[in-house]
Amino acid sequence: xxxxxxxxNIITKFGSKLVHSGVNLEVExxxxxxxxxxxxxxxxxxxxxxxxxxxxxxxDIYLFGKNIRDLSxxxxxELKQNWGVLFQFGALFTxxxxxxxxxxxxxxxxxxxxxxxxxxxxxxxEMVGLDRSVKYLYPHELSGGMIKRASLARTLALDPKLLFLxxxxxxxxxxxxxxxxxxxxxxxxxxxxxxxxxxxDLDTIHNIVDRLSILADHKxxxxxxxxxxxxxxxxxxxxxxxxxxxxxxxxxx
Amino acid sequence: xxxxxxxxEKSSRKSTVYCYGSWRxxxxxxxxxxxYSLDFKNRDIEIDLSQVSELDTSxxxxxTMIAKSAKSVTYLNLSKKxxxxxxxxxxxxxxxxxxxxxxxxxxxxxxxKFFSSLLYVKEFIAFLGELFIKSxxxxxxxxxFRFKESVYFIQTSGINALPIIGMTAFLVGVVxxxxxxxxxxxxxxxIFVVDTSTIAIxxxxxxxxxxIVVAGRSASSYTAEIGAxxxxxxxxxxxxxxxxxxxxxxxxxxxxxxxxxxxxxxxSDMVGILGAMVATKAQIGLSFEIFIQRIxxxxxxxxxxxxxxxxxFFAFIIAFVGVFHGLKVSxxxxxxxxxxxxxxxxxxxxxxxxxxxxxxxxxxxxx
Numbered sequence: 358x359x360x361x362x363x364x365x366n367i368i369t370k371f372g373s374k375l376v377h378s379g380v381n382l383e384v385e386x387x388x389x390x391x392x393x394x395x396x397x398x399x400x401x402x403x404x405x406x407x408x409x410x411x412x413x414x415x416x417d418i419y420l421f422g423k424n425i426r427d428l429s430x431x432x433x434x435e436l437k438q439n440w441g442v443l444f445q446f447g448a449l450f451t452x453x454x455x456x457x458x459x460x461x462x463x464x465x466x467x468x469x470x471x472x473x474x475x476x477x478x479x480x481x482x483e484m485v486g487l488d489r490s491v492k493y494l495y496p497h498e499l500s501g502g503m504i505k506r507a508s509l510a511r512t513l514a515l516d517p518k519l520l521f522l523x524x525x526x527x528x529x530x531x532x533x534x535x536x537x538x539x540x541x542x543x544x545x546x547x548x549x550x551x552x553x554x555x556x557x558d559l560d561t562i563h564n565i566v567d568r569l570s571i572l573a574d575h576k577x578x579x580x581x582x583x584x585x586x587x588x589x590x591x592x593x594x595x596x597x598x599x600x601x602x603x604x605x606x607x608x609x610x
Numbered sequence: 611x612x613x614x615x616x617x618x619e620k621s622s623r624k625s626t627v628y629c630y631g632s633w634r635x636x637x638x639x640x641x642x643x644x645x646y647s648l649d650f651k652n653r654d655i656e657i658d659l660s661q662v663s664e665l666d667t668s669x670x671x672x673x674t675m676i677a678k679s680a681k682s683v684t685y686l687n688l689s690k691k692x693x694x695x696x697x698x699x700x701x702x703x704x705x706x707x708x709x710x711x712x713x714x715x716x717x718x719x720x721x722x723k724f725f726s727s728l729l730y731v732k733e734f735i736a737f738l739g740e741l742f743i744k745s746x747x748x749x750x751x752x753x754x755f756r757f758k759e760s761v762y763f764i765q766t767s768g769i770n771a772l773p774i775i776g777m778t779a780f781l782v783g784v785v786x787x788x789x790x791x792x793x794x795x796x797x798x799x800x801i802f803v804v805d806t807s808t809i810a811i812x813x814x815x816x817x818x819x820x821x822i823v824v825a826g827r828s829a830s831s832y833t834a835e836i837g838a839x840x841x842x843x844x845x846x847x848x849x850x851x852x853x854x855x856x857x858x859x860x861x862x863x864x865x866x867x868x869x870x871x872x873x874x875x876x877x878s879d880m881v882g883i884l885g886a887m888v889a890t891k892a893q894i895g896l897s898f899e900i901f902i903q904r905i906x907x908x909x910x911x912x913x914x915x916x917x918x919x920x921x922x923f924f925a926f927i928i929a930f931v932g933v934f935h936g937l938k939v940s941x942x943x944x945x946x947x948x949x950x951x952x953x954x955x956x957x958x959x960x961x962x963x964x965x966x967x968x969x970x971x972x973x974x975x976x977x
Contacts, residue, residue, distance in 0.1 A: 477671060497942055
């Protein structure tokens with residue numbers, strides 16, 4: 358197993374506001390990795406730094422073994438075709454139909470025929486569990502759950518190796534959320550994906566996440582499998598995992 | 611990277627397709643088109659994947675296309691994951707055969723366009739009616755009137771527009787006077803420049819210039835503001851709190867512009883005439899005193915009043931069209947741009963139509 362992501366000693370400051378003071382984490386190939394933390398703990402900022410939307414004040418991030426600071430323009434372009442980012446609210450292009458949303462990357466980065474692109478779009482919709490008639494619709498005509506699935510289909514258009522998910526189950530009903538979890542595991546198994554997600558969903562963490570990190574007090578206060586994390590006595594871990602309600606559910610861990 | 615592709619070996623009993631290299635979405639485009647011309651004439655084939663380094667969904671999809679013309683297909687040397695992937699893709703391909711979806715044809719499209727423009731007229735009239743009823747309700751319950759919002763819009767759409775309106779009106783005044791002088795001098799009648807330019811400015815040009823500038827500034831901003839609020843569901847939020855968007859957003863904007871536009875027209879008249887005076891002095895050396903003296907003689911009060919009276923009507927059209935298009939914004943970001951363009955174009959067009967009507971009516975009435 359090789360490392361897909363390595364985050365080393367990340368420090369982030371916005372003006373005088375400290376967000377991260379030395380964050381470290383490593384994500385292995387083919388695992389589902391979760392980042393957890395209170396709101397304002399810098400989870401989303403970390404995700405943005407890993408996807409090169411923001412630059413950390415100092416520290417290094419290695420993706421597929423390469424430091425993202427030192428990448429040439431061509432390498433950045435290649436990297437961006439090898440990852441997919443699923444945004445919290447889908448971020449589908451509202452002026453394009455679902456079909457064109459998914460086909461956009463294929464049209465831009467490959468020279469496949471229209472026919473083939475058409476088939477690929479169908480296959481992706483099938484994979485995320487959407488009916489094919491959806492492709493002629495526009496994002497505003499879809500429900501929240503369908504938007505998540507459709508944007509996952511867009512994220513998967515180029516079959517990326519690495520997937521970043523920002524709160525994938527937020528805004529979904531419990532049944533839909535479990536369905537989405539199952540979908541993510543299946544896709545990981547079939548497509549050899551490595552998945553990094555930000556989530557607050559305890560069921561997701563319990564059911565599908567292999568390892569996780571807890572962000573609090575500007576750094577990682579606990580990491581490893583759920584079992585490892587539960588050994589920590591950090592106040593956030595105590596508060597988040599060890600209340601009465603959860604004790605019953607986590608006994609099996 | 612290793613070269614990717616496939617080669618076919620045919621024997622008497624069956625054909626074997628040897629695939630090699632990376633079969634990823636970014637690599638298969640080189641040989642994708644040749645796959646469509648493969649024809650195995652309904653025989654059994656084997657597909658050997660032992661040399662394939664990578665296979666993704668698009669690659670698997672292409673494999674199923676190779677198999678299309680064959681009677682049966684056996685995959686050789688494939689890993690468990692590849693097997694699973696191909697299985698899923700085969701399922702999705704099988705479903706495609708059964709599902710058919712219609713797309714809109716040309717005639718259909720044309721009739722759709724036609725009926726949607728009819729619908730537009732209907733919506734426009736319905737909105738006018740709604741505004742009328744809401745205004746009457748407002749008169750019976752005046753405490754619903756939002757005084758603060760109205761004042762705010764007088765500030766943003768009226769007072770803030772003074773510099774640009776002043777500049778435009780001044781330049782139009784200069785141009786009108788300058789061009790008229792050139793013609794009138796031929797007849798030795800240059801003093802009539804005062805008559806023509808001041809009457810034209812007070813009666814037609816002042817109101818028109820002002821209305822067009824305000825339409826460009828305010829109709830667009832009304833549409834964009836309200837449209838963005840609709841997009842972010844702020845309008846729905848207001849409704850659930852029991853605030854009527856009509857009283858909060860629509861009526862204050864209309865009232866504000868109805869109050870501000872006549873005042874702006876007055877300002878634009880003054881600056882326009884100043885422009886004409888400056889141009890006249892520069893061209894034929896007519897002094898400001900004589901110019902103003904002449905204005906007293908030739909510019910009847912009625913011309914000025916007609917210009918001002920048009921103001922509230924133009925203002926109503928501009929604000930109404932702006933707000934109407936703002937509320938028409940649908941759930942996609944592109945429609946804000948579309949509606950904003952529409953609102954400016956329609957506002958200017960309707961202002962000109964209205965002005966033409968006034969022109970005919972006043973002339974017929976002998977005013």
